[in-house]
Amino acid sequence: MRNLALAPVLGVLLLVAIGLVALLISRARATPDDVTWLAGTRDVTPDERTVYADHLTRHRTSRLWWGGVGLAVALAASLTLNDGTFTVGTNAIGPAGDILFCLVTGIAVGALLAENYRLRRPTGPASASLAPRTPLPAAGTRRAARAVAGVALALGLVDVLVAPGARPALLTVVVLVPWLLCELVLRAVRERPRPALSPRAERVDTRLRMFAAVTVSRLELAAAMSAALWLVDLDETWNLDDDVRAVVALVGFGLLIAAIVVLWHAAPRSRGRRPLLPQDAPQPLVDGRTA
Amino acid sequence: MIVTVDATSPVPVVEQLRAQVARHVADGTLRPGDSLPPIRHLAADLGIARGTVAKVYEQLARDGVVRTAGRHGTLVAGAGEGPTPPPAHPEVDLAADALAHVVRAAGLDDAAAHAALAAALGRNRG
Numbered sequence: 001m002r003n004l005a006l007a008p009v010l011g012v013l014l015l016v017a018i019g020l021v022a023l024l025i026s027r028a029r030a031t032p033d034d035v036t037w038l039a040g041t042r043d044v045t046p047d048e049r050t051v052y053a054d055h056l057t058r059h060r061t062s063r064l065w066w067g068g069v070g071l072a073v074a075l076a077a078s079l080t081l082n083d084g085t086f087t088v089g090t091n092a093i094g095p096a097g098d099i100l101f102c103l104v105t106g107i108a109v110g111a112l113l114a115e116n117y118r119l120r121r122p123t124g125p126a127s128a129s130l131a132p133r134t135p136l137p138a139a140g141t142r143r144a145a146r147a148v149a150g151v152a153l154a155l156g157l158v159d160v161l162v163a164p165g166a167r168p169a170l171l172t173v174v175v176l177v178p179w180l181l182c183e184l185v186l187r188a189v190r191e192r193p194r195p196a197l198s199p200r201a202e203r204v205d206t207r208l209r210m211f212a213a214v215t216v217s218r219l220e221l222a223a224a225m226s227a228a229l230w231l232v233d234l235d236e237t238w239n240l241d242d243d244v245r246a247v248v249a250l251v252g253f254g255l256l257i258a259a260i261v262v263l264w265h266a267a268p269r270s271r272g273r274r275p276l277l278p279q280d281a282p283q284p285l286v287d288g289r290t291a
Numbered sequence: 292m293i294v295t296v297d298a299t300s301p302v303p304v305v306e307q308l309r310a311q312v313a314r315h316v317a318d319g320t321l322r323p324g325d326s327l328p329p330i331r332h333l334a335a336d337l338g339i340a341r342g343t344v345a346k347v348y349e350q351l352a353r354d355g356v357v358r359t360a361g362r363h364g365t366l367v368a369g370a371g372e373g374p375t376p377p378p379a380h381p382e383v384d385l386a387a388d389a390l391a392h393v394v395r396a397a398g399l400d401d402a403a404a405h406a407a408l409a410a411a412l413g414r415n416r417g
Contacts, residue, residue, distance in 0.1 A: 121338055125297040128336035130315065132326060193335045196293050 009084065013075065017068075024064050027269075030056040037270040038211050039204075040280040048204050055208050058117060059215075059268045063110035070106020074099040089256045090233040095174055100259060101230070104223045107266075108181035111216050115188045127196040134206050136190065136213035137277055141221055148224035149179045155231040168234055175227040182220035189213055211268070211276055218266035225259035292320055296337055302392040304339055308347045310388045316356050316367055323369035327357060 030053040036042050038052045077096040078086045085091075088099045095101040156172025189212045195201045232252045240248065265271055294311040296304045315321040327333070330348065334341040348365050351357040358368045394404040 124299075125295050126337045126339075127293050127295040128328075128333055130292040130294060130312070130321065130328060130333075132328065133332065191331060191335055193338070194332070196336065 010079070017072070017075075021064075021068060025061075028057055028060040028064055029053075030060075034269065037273075037276055039207055040276060045200070048200065051204055052208070056211075056268060059111065059114040059212070062114035063107045063268060066106040066110030066113070067103055068106065070102035070104070070109075071099065073106075074102035077102075088260070090230055090252070094171070095230065098226075098230075100256070100263070101175065101178070101226050104219065104226050104259075104263060105178040105181070107263075108178045108185065108219060108223060111185045111212075111219065112181055112188065115185050115192075115212055115216075121193075129194065129196040129202065133194065134209075136186070137210050138214045138217035141214075141217040142186070145179065145182070145217065145221040145224045148221065148228050149176060152176065152224060152228040152231045155228065155234070159231060159234045171230060171234065175230040178223035179220060179227055182216055182223050185216045186213065186220070189216065207276075214276060215266050215268050218262050222259045222263040222266055225255045225262065229255040229259065294337075296339065298339075300389075301396050302389045304343055305346050305350070306388065306392055308337075308344070309350050310385055312347065312351060313354070313356050314385055321367045323367050325367045326363065327365040327367070329364055 030038075032049075034056055035044060035049050035052045038056055039048070044052065074097060075086065077093060078084065078091075078099075081093040082091060082097050086099060087097060091097045153172065153176065156168065156176075159168040160172065189209055192209065195205055229252055232248060232255065270276070292315055294308060294315075296307045298304060300307065312321070312327070321327075327348070328336070330341050330344045334344045337344075348357060348359075352359060352365070355368055357365050360366045390404060390408065394401075394407075
């Protein structure tokens with residue numbers, strides 16, 4: 001009987017998912033305005049435009065598909081284990097049923113694969129510049145993410161001490177996986193070989209690196225908040241009085257909202273036509289308007 | 292401040308890289324206090340092993356060209372910190388280094404190197 005009731009729901013969900021994926025795929029391709037946003041200037045040669053557009057499309061497509069996989073896992077887990085109830089945030093069945101957690105994890109995997117994509121190194125002599133690399137932007141966001149992840153880890157350890165058992169220990173490890181994935185992406189961004197072909201090629205490489213650093217740092221912050229949300233929620237099981245319990249619930253809700261907002265801004269696209277970096281000058285759009 | 296290494300050259304990659312960094316220091320492209328890229332970055336950029344770059348930095352430090360500064364990485368040594376006499380013709384010294392390595396790799400003696408150089412100079416006179 002329950003299976004019969006689920007069938008139309010599943011059908012509708014499938015249609016919505018297909019529509020959503022089709023919509024997002026249509027938005028994965030980079031437009032001239034996207035290239036200007038990524039390059040920080042309209043002074044871009046056709047070859048550079050191709051490099052920027054390919055990189056942006058690769059990131060968008062990879063994050064989209066893997067985010068979709070994460071979403072599918074969360075929906076499937078909710079349907080099968082959580083009586084068809086979907087949750088964003090903590091729930092009874094664990095992180096696999098949390099749309100936010102699975103989405104962040106999937107996007108982080110997508111970003112990792114996109115950032116580890118390597119063109120084949122040409123044979124023959126290899127050149128490198130001895131000039132220092134430009135530091136990655138969004139250092140404040142990364143510091144915040146590491147601080148939140150550190151607090152989450154501390155909460156997890158306290159949870160393990162207060163209520164010893166496999167569940168809090170396992171949960172602490174699992175919910176920090178997306179944050180760890182983001183750290184791996186940022187490491188890949190930092191360690192990626194730098195071309196020494198021309199100053200313009202170096203500039204393109206620097207912009208691609210900055211783009212990945214800004215968007216993945218925000219994703220890392222969202223991942224850390226998602227982890228903290230789960231581990232704060234465990235605290236509600238402690239023997240707390242009602243006032244403290246209310247504060248804990250409020251903190252959890254605040255983390256959930258903040259994580260969703262940060263995740264929205266972690267997308268590899270210009271939100272509200274904001275420049276990628278604060279120092280980028282606003283660029284006129286193709287149709288003549290100013291960003 | 293570009294360095295280029297060729298794995299197919301008879302001159303070892305370590306020597307190619309060491310000579311070029313030393314040359315950049317000698318001709319003032321790299322100044323005292325300038326930092327060299329971290330070993331892992333330079334190795335990744337050149338597509339060579341980290342150990343190779345580490346060996347280059349060790350040799351340069353031994354020659355007094357660079358010094359290690361803990362967490363600040365590897366810095367170009369200041370004037371008077373080591374024996375780095377500025378060459379009059381850096382490009383000639385680089386080519387001479389390459390010739391010396393080819394001669395040693397081939398097991399030839401100094402006289403053969405001098406003869407080859409004299410012959411090359413003779414062919415390219417004027």
